[in-house]
Amino acid sequence: MSRINGFIGRRDFLKFVGIGGVTLTAAATGSVFWYAQPAEAAASDTEPDSPDAALQKLLNGNKRFIQHKPEYPHQSQIRLQEVATVQHPFATLLSCADSRVPAEIIFDQGIGDLFDVRIAGNIVTDEALGSLEYAAALLGTPLIMVLGHERCGAVTAAVQDKPLPGKIxxxxxxxxxxxxxxxxxxxxxxxxxxxxxxRYQVTKLKQSELLTGLVEEGKLKIAGGRYDLDTGEVTIVT
Structure with a gap:
């Protein structure tokens, strides 16, 4: 069985549970069968096997979104139960807190698929960096995307360079x-x-020794994207 950070990989674990689940279902009560269902359903899911595959999965979801052909994956009761006690997101996003950029919707993903870190201007603060390092090092997420967007209010404020109230x-x-x-x-x-x-925020992420080490080992990819508010399309910019 493959292991991620010392733990059994999710796909191998689900296969293991799925094999045992056949015997359990035949001999046990309906309640045991109910718990076996999420494992069997998840075992058929395709998971990215590399950072590049994770990026492609994101972009494929965005393509479905802009073509108005969403699949709404992983939004069932079965999925809810599957990830209730464990998570293995395939991508992490540092995106703007703007209400028009909801990651799961624009990438056509579901519960447990994305680890979202949202902050105005998609900036790398110490807290944001710690969250991203947690996702990459402890959850084994193979992709981090910094996602900016068209007509960003935070960027506009930086361009105008005027006094702002509070901590804005x-x-x-x-x-x-x-x-x-x-x-x-x-x-x-x-x-x-x-x-x-x-690009600047991606550069700041690459100053993290923890993230850089994972990149050098081929376990992590750090990418940058721009979201178009008018079309819904995400374009890779770095």
Whole structure:
């Protein structure tokens, strides 16, 4: 059996439970059969076997979304019970807290598929980094995507560089290095800064020794994407 961070891999575990479940179902009560069902259902799921496959699975889901052909995977009662006590998300997202960018919907995924870290401007704070490291190192998630989006309010605030009340200015400050990088470039400054900010935050993630080690071992991929509010399409930018 394969192991992830010292634990039996989910696919092998489910196969093991599925084999034993046949005998249990034949000899036990209906309640045991009920518990066997989630394992049998999950055993037929296809899981990404590499970081690149995880990225492709995300993009395939986004394609279904923009084509209005969603499958709504892993949104059943069986799935709810399967992941009630354990999680093995295949992708982690650091995305903006914007209400128009709901990860599970735009990537056509379900319960337990994505580990979401959402913060205005999709910035890397210590707390966000710790969450991403937890997902990669302890949950074995093979993909991290930093996802920015068109017409981001946080990026706009950083571009305008005006005083903001309370702690609102904190995320604008975290984006300013990306704004500085694209000043003077052709095109819309906000849109250029959205992409530059995604790349800047990806660079900050790659300063993590823990994440970099996993990348070097081939266990993790860190990517950056831009979400189009008008079309729903996610484009890889780094």
């Amino acid at each position: 200015g904190s995320f604008a400050k975290a984006i300013k290095p990306a704004v500085t990088e694209v000043k003077g470039q052709l095109g819309d400054l906000v849109e250029n800064a959205v992409v530059a900010n995604v």
